[in-house]
Amino acid sequence: MRTIAGAPARPAESGFAGVRAAFRCRDDFVRIGNAQGIAERTGDWLKSNESATLMQATNLMPILSPETDLFPSDLLENESLLADVERQWWVLYTRSRREKELMRRLHALQIPFYGPTIARRSRTPKGRQQTSHIPLFHNYVFMWGDLHQRYAALTTNCISRDIPVVDGTELLGDLRQLRRLILTGMPLVPERNLEAGVRVRVCSGPLTGQEGIVLKRRGETRLLVAVRFLQQGASVQLDECELERLE
Numbered sequence: 001m002r003t004i005a006g007a008p009a010r011p012a013e014s015g016f017a018g019v020r021a022a023f024r025c026r027d028d029f030v031r032i033g034n035a036q037g038i039a040e041r042t043g044d045w046l047k048s049n050e051s052a053t054l055m056q057a058t059n060l061m062p063i064l065s066p067e068t069d070l071f072p073s074d075l076l077e078n079e080s081l082l083a084d085v086e087r088q089w090w091v092l093y094t095r096s097r098r099e100k101e102l103m104r105r106l107h108a109l110q111i112p113f114y115g116p117t118i119a120r121r122s123r124t125p126k127g128r129q130q131t132s133h134i135p136l137f138h139n140y141v142f143m144w145g146d147l148h149q150r151y152a153a154l155t156t157n158c159i160s161r162d163i164p165v166v167d168g169t170e171l172l173g174d175l176r177q178l179r180r181l182i183l184t185g186m187p188l189v190p191e192r193n194l195e196a197g198v199r200v201r202v203c204s205g206p207l208t209g210q211e212g213i214v215l216k217r218r219g220e221t222r223l224l225v226a227v228r229f230l231q232q233g234a235s236v237q238l239d240e241c242e243l244e245r246l247e
Contacts, residue, residue, distance in 0.1 A: 071107050072112060081144070088165065091165060092162050099115055102158035113143045114141070114142045116179070119185075136190055178225050186236050191235050197213040199213055221240045222235040222238065
């Protein structure tokens with residue numbers, strides 16, 4: 001008698017006993033086959049779930065670490081550095097899409113600068129979510145330096161023109177307010193043109209003490225923090241009860 005692969009071998013029997021043995025052997029083979037089928041289906045299910053998990057993971061691209069947009073990291077608070085009378089604030093207007101390259105080159109030259117960047121979430125053509133860090137002010141980087149550093153910056157071939165800032169105190173105050181707003185991690189909207197509004201101070205929440213202009217837009221209350229030299233800024237949504245009017 002032939003032995004079916006995977007079924008236990010049985011001694012040969014004759015007559016009705018042999019027939020019964022053959023049926024038992026068949027039943028054993030069916031049970032083994034069913035068990036193997038279940039195992040295979042279970043393996044396929046596990047593989048499909050692993051594949052689905054992998055697909056979900058790949059659809060969520062990691063948040064890339066932002067590049068240095070402030071150098072040194074305490075530039076806006078470093079009183080000894082800011083007290084250097086040989087230096088002043090310069091607004092560098094870059095060539096198209098060269099803001100980050102300019103910041104890398106200034107960093108390599110050890111020239112103090114600030115180029116505000118904000119996080120922005122988007123989807124790739126394949127549907128993956130990604131977070132990138134983009135310049136808040138297109139084509140603008142602020143530099144704190146002397147005439148020699150200005151010249152070194154101009155040799156980077158990233159700058160279209162440079163503008164000296166007359167009221168450095170006002171600019172520094174605006175940059176400090178803006179930096180604080182960005183560090184909260186709250187969703188920000190770039191504001192390319194300043195709007196007239198009531199000046200307010202935030203009286204509660206993570207932005208307590210922050211000052212700006214309140215805007216009413218599409219049923220929302222937004223706090224606008226501006227860099228007056230550029231006549232641009234960024235706004236964040238807040239509850240009206242968190243604001244108090246400044247006289």
